[in-house]
Amino acid sequence: MRALIVDRSAPGQLRLAEVPDPVPAPHQALVRVAAISPNPAEFRYILPGAPDGTVLGWDAAGVVERAAADGSGPAVGTSVTTLGLGGGWAELRAVDTALVGTVPDHADLGEMSTLPVSAGSALRALRKLGPILGRRVLITGATGAVGRFAVQLAARGGAHVIAVARKPGPADELRALGAHEVVTGPGGITAPVDGVLDQVGGADLAAYFDALGEGGTLVLTGAASGDTTGFPPGSLLADPMRQNRSIVTFFEMADGGIDRDLTWLAAEVAAGRLRTHTVWRGHWTDAADTLDAVRESRLAGKAVLDLS
Structure with a gap:
């Protein structure tokens, strides 16, 4: 062959x-x-x-x-x-x-x-967030292959989907796939989220973790940026208002x-x-x-x- x-x-x-x-x-x-x-x-x-x-x-x-x-x-x-x-x-x-x-x-x-x-990772990573009906789910790398599937599947699961796209151009396309909000980085997030699917890693990972509310989970599905992640001192300690947050690694x-x-x-x-x-x-x-x-x-x- x-x-x-x-x-x-x-x-x-x-x-x-x-x-x-x-x-x-x-x-x-x-x-x-x-x-x-x-x-x-x-x-x-x-x-x-x-x-x-x-x-x-x-x-x-x-x-x-x-x-x-x-x-x-x-x-x-x-x-x-x-x-x-x-x-x-x-x-x-x-x-x-x-x-x-x-x-x-x-x-x-x-x-x-x-x-x-791509689709298999999106499906199985979303399951690690637990029930998502009525929850706010943030998806980074939303214009990539895993991200596009994750946006669709999260929306079908009843989540309020916040898609992160580095450039604003694909916003209409991501909304057509089911995204309720499209932001270009951590600064665009206006409220705590219940779950994060992060495929990028790097400098913004700490900010996405910080966006998690009480009991929130960040599932790390990739590290496309290739950059090192740094967490500010104390950012991983318990917060009385946002306890039990977690970062979960992923292997399909x-x-x-x-x-x-x-x-x-x-x-x-x-x-x-x-x-x-x-x-x-x-x-x-x-x-x-x-x-x-x-x-x-x-x-x-x-x-x-x-x-x-």
Whole structure:
């Protein structure tokens, strides 16, 4: 099969190459990949330490070519969207059935490839806030892939959504997705919030934590800024008016049920109830510039690379 492999001598440190087909374990399905959707974090955190020949890739969608030998997961011929710690940027993927979501018939597999990390993270991070009906939820990085899904899902969950966008231009679009307020930074927040989904980190994280009211939770889903966070002296001590505030770290694959979540998300997109945001789509043999743009976080949305 062909795959995008790590090659330090190649432009962008990636190249297409012929590699052996993966051999699935009994609990894995073999999926014929139709589309992949790279994430900036794969370049930021995984590529630097990956040896030559490694096949990266968290997000991939396709069709089951061989069902899992242990009887778990979808049958041969089922369209699926898949998540894994690697192996997605290839024509065939062996993937744990616990990380496979089924896709409605005739759904666009390119759209489905954008869901596992971005929509899955948004859904599962929001759950860490607890019930959000009638609560004020602040979402940073709202114009990014995770942020756009989080805005939609939080609004559907009954939250009053405050979206943070560094520039005011996308405000109307974010409101159309469900945001009730759009601000450009901590200074625009006018009242305590009950929960924060922060994907940016850096200098403003302390201010977003300070915006939490009594019992509020900040879920740290990313650190896109790459900057160090500093908390002023005393800012993490108990406040008589705002006790029991917390910062929670996040890892999407820490809990079970990913197969059910991905199946639900795929159905919502196919039915038009959840919007993806693909800003570039093309064939994986002609995607070098796009991969560079993903690497440098220059895309305000998802890229989809079609394999067929």
